[in-house]
Amino acid sequence: MKIQSVTDSAFGIYGKVVEGYDFAPLIGALNASTPKPSGSTVYLPGDAALEALPVSAELRDRFFGGLPIQVGYCNGSNRSLNCLEYHRSSELNIAADDVVLLVARQQDIADRKLDTSKVEAFLLPKGTAAELYSTTLHYAPCGESFRVVIVLPKGTNTKKPDILRATDGEDALLWACNKWLIAHPDSPEAKAGAYIGLTGENVSV
Numbered sequence: 001m002k003i004q005s006v007t008d009s010a011f012g013i014y015g016k017v018v019e020g021y022d023f024a025p026l027i028g029a030l031n032a033s034t035p036k037p038s039g040s041t042v043y044l045p046g047d048a049a050l051e052a053l054p055v056s057a058e059l060r061d062r063f064f065g066g067l068p069i070q071v072g073y074c075n076g077s078n079r080s081l082n083c084l085e086y087h088r089s090s091e092l093n094i095a096a097d098d099v100v101l102l103v104a105r106q107q108d109i110a111d112r113k114l115d116t117s118k119v120e121a122f123l124l125p126k127g128t129a130a131e132l133y134s135t136t137l138h139y140a141p142c143g144e145s146f147r148v149v150i151v152l153p154k155g156t157n158t159k160k161p162d163i164l165r166a167t168d169g170e171d172a173l174l175w176a177c178n179k180w181l182i183a184h185p186d187s188p189e190a191k192a193g194a195y196i197g198l199t200g201e202n203v204s205v
Helices: 009-013 024-033 054-063
Strands: 003-005 015-017 041-044 069-078 083-086 091-095 099-105 120-124 129-132 143-153 174-176 179-183
Touching: 003 009, 009 015, 009 120, 024 054, 024 069, 024 143, 054 069, 054 143, 091 099, 099 129, 099 143
Parallel strands: 003 120
Antiparallel strands: 015 129, 041 069, 069 143, 083 179, 091 129, 091 143, 099 120, 174 179
16 A cells, blocks of 8 residues: 655645644653553543643644543554544544554545545654544554554543434444444454444555
């Protein structure tokens, strides 16, 4: 798979590089106090030490316009696409290590299915932050050993709400709070009951 860069114009339909903030304290705290498992990933929606940093308040007020946010992380190692998710909001990824983001467009989902040939790969270099737009399908970063700060509106990726009147449409994809997920049949998430909507190869990097 061709790996492009988040600085390339092709990334513009998925998101943009975010500048104008001092991310060094976030990356420093991430490296100092969070685990980085080998052969798997760990995700925490919100980390108190990261959220206590002044830059987190600045991201809340400037980047998210005052919305309550959570500042967490996704760390470890990963090579496979497995799933794609989207939110009703942008997501900010701040890389402490080089990672590859596998992304696609929500607009290319048809009948709750997406062919993985639509997926593109972009390098997010160490020390770089990228906004992923709400219409950008994404999942865990790919890399041999990485730490990435993940910033989202507060509550995202936590307990799934109880839906009193579920339909056969988008409700089938709702996997957690503010998290709609489509899984590849070969993924662990599919085996756990996630909606199977990815067709084609389970892309790996």
